[in-house]
Amino acid sequence: MTSPSREVPVSAIVLVGPMGAGKTSVGRRVARALGTSFTDTDKVVVRDHGPIPAVFEQVGEAGFRELERVAVAEALTRGGVVALGGGAILDARTRADLAGQRVVFLTVSPRIVAGRIQGTDRPLLAEADPVGRWQKIFAERRRLYDEVADLTLDTSSGPLAAVVAEIVQWAQQTQKAEEQA
Numbered sequence: 001m002t003s004p005s006r007e008v009p010v011s012a013i014v015l016v017g018p019m020g021a022g023k024t025s026v027g028r029r030v031a032r033a034l035g036t037s038f039t040d041t042d043k044v045v046v047r048d049h050g051p052i053p054a055v056f057e058q059v060g061e062a063g064f065r066e067l068e069r070v071a072v073a074e075a076l077t078r079g080g081v082v083a084l085g086g087g088a089i090l091d092a093r094t095r096a097d098l099a100g101q102r103v104v105f106l107t108v109s110p111r112i113v114a115g116r117i118q119g120t121d122r123p124l125l126a127e128a129d130p131v132g133r134w135q136k137i138f139a140e141r142r143r144l145y146d147e148v149a150d151l152t153l154d155t156s157s158g159p160l161a162a163v164v165a166e167i168v169q170w171a172q173q174t175q176k177a178e179e180q181a
Contacts, residue, residue, distance in 0.1 A: 011178070012076055013171050014098060015083045016145055017106035018138040020113040022155040022163070023083035026106060029164040030081050034171060037080030041088060044071035069094060076101065086137070089144045098148045102174050104167055105149035109156040110135050150174075 013030060015023040024040050031038035042052060045067050049055050055064050069091050075082045076097055088094050114131045146152070151170055153163050 011101045012079045013081045013167070014076070014101045014103045015081070015106055016089055016098075016103060016148060017086065018108065018113070018141065018145075019086040019134060021086075021106040021108040022160060023106055026155065026160055026163055026167065027081045027083040029160065030167050030171070033164060033168045034081070037078060038083070039075040039078060039080060040083045041068060041071040041075050042083075042085045044075060045085075065091060073097065087141070089141065089148060095144065095148055102171060103148050103150050104170075105145045105152040106163070107145075107152060107154045107156070109154075112156040 013034075015027050015030075017023055024042075027040065028038050045055065045064070046052060048071070049067055052064070055067065059067070065087065068085055068088050072082075072084060072088050072091075072094050082101075084094075089098075110131055113134055151167070153166060155163055
């Protein structure tokens, strides 16, 4: 069965949230369940420019954010399910682009994220108290996540399958609404 042709394509499903919230894990599963593509914008940056810690070292955070912006714009044009890096929403152009997308904000508690970020090579968490730094970054960005989100879900407890199922159900409902509009 083919889907009906549309003048305006169905928007992407975009996952935003702090580092360690599960955007990549959830995004892959949502894409699989919906039979669509999945893009992790951090992976696009790595594919095109090398490991993120090396990019930070070579061009700094501002340079990384510009490369990230290009990766986000590219991913959004392809549609499907897109997981954004935690700081991608800092760019006003990205936030404007998200206005036409279906955006899910994944949250996670500091207690749970501690295990998820331990031993990672995330440049913004390379200090003595990575969880404290994570909390500070999350607090600074929280308003922006809330601003762009259509749906907010917490990944701190329960199986990720429940979060995936909720996103899939919501995505299917919003797609039907878009098709009827």
